[in-house]
Amino acid sequence: MSDRGRGQTVLVLGGGVGGVATANRLRRRLDRRHRVVLVNREADFSFASSYLWVMSGQRRPDQVTRPLQRLQRRGIEVVIAEVRHIDPNKRTVTVDGRDLAADHLVVTLGADWVTDRVPGLADHGHTFATLPGAQKLAGELDGIERGRIVVVTAAPLYKCPGAPYEAALLIDAGLRARGIDPTTLSEEAVTASAAAAQPAAHAAAAVGEPLLMDATNPAPEA
Ligand SMILES: Cc1cc2nc3c(=O)[nH]c(=O)nc-3n(C[C@H](O)[C@H](O)[C@H](O)COP(=O)(O)OP(=O)(O)OC[C@H]3O[C@@H](n4cnc5c(N)ncnc54)[C@H](O)[C@@H]3O)c2cc1C
Secondary structure, three states, rough: OOOOOOEEEEEEOOOOHHHHHHHHOOOOOOOOOOEEEEEEOOOOOEEEEHHHHHHHHOOHHHOEEHHHHHHHOOOOOEOOOOEEEOOOOEEEEEEEOOEEEOOOOEEHHHOOOOOOOOOOOHHOOOOOOHHHHHHHHHHHHHOOOOEEEEEEEEOOOOOOOOOOHHHHHHHHHHHHHHHOOOHOOOOOEEEEEEOOOOOOOOOOOOOOOOOOOOEEOOOOOO
16 A cells, blocks of 8 residues: 555643643544644643642642543543653654654653752642642642741742742732731742743753853843
8 A cells, every 4th residue: 555545643741731631632633544643641631820829729630630531432442551751763653662663753742840959849848830830839738827928939940930929929819818818928828939930931042952051140141
């Protein structure tokens, strides 16, 4: 059979907003002889924008997640596995000890929460950038009666420009709803510190070049 008639396989790596939207769009546009396969490490899609409401107790985790397997009803194959290696020459992706072949590859693996570049962050910091982090922080906030809460951006690049401010406002409102006036915790009880925060305001000199910035000097010359 000629290449034109042969069914092809598109592998979409990552089942977040980018991966799910891409897989859905491809499935709608491609003839059924072509396969669309989505790979994600977690079994559920989770909607990160709602993590702040999980943090503030306004949503449960099951309200912001959906099983990825449901995509199979639309004809998208779903593989729940960790992507370990991508070989662009052989067009294979290694997931949990086996190789998946691809004619086309879409990489939407997102950005990870990394703590090791800021001393003390892993042990003492909380995050709402992950669902388990938002759940844990919700529990901590429930128990707070005194002290000072500072919402910081620990690196000049992070997932959402508005999230630290939204978090500060939600925490403030949550404390007030429990009868705790945040201004009595300290003068600046709930503070959003985004001094270095203009995420992704500048790109690297060339497309694909890594963008590494010094947190103390977040705006390198173009
Ligand atoms: C608190 C918060 C609030 C936000 N609010 C907004 C908002 O209001 N509006 C807005 O537009 N954006 C918002 N964002 C940003 C938005 O959520 C992200 O831009 C978006 O989720 C990025 O989508 P993505 O598909 O690129 O990556 P992700 O959503 O991170 O998805 C990547 C997926 O790949 C998987 N993955 C990663 N590595 C592997 C691997 N090796 N093997 C298998 N799977 C892997 C991950 O588990 C994940 O499921 C917010 C983000 C946060 C954290």
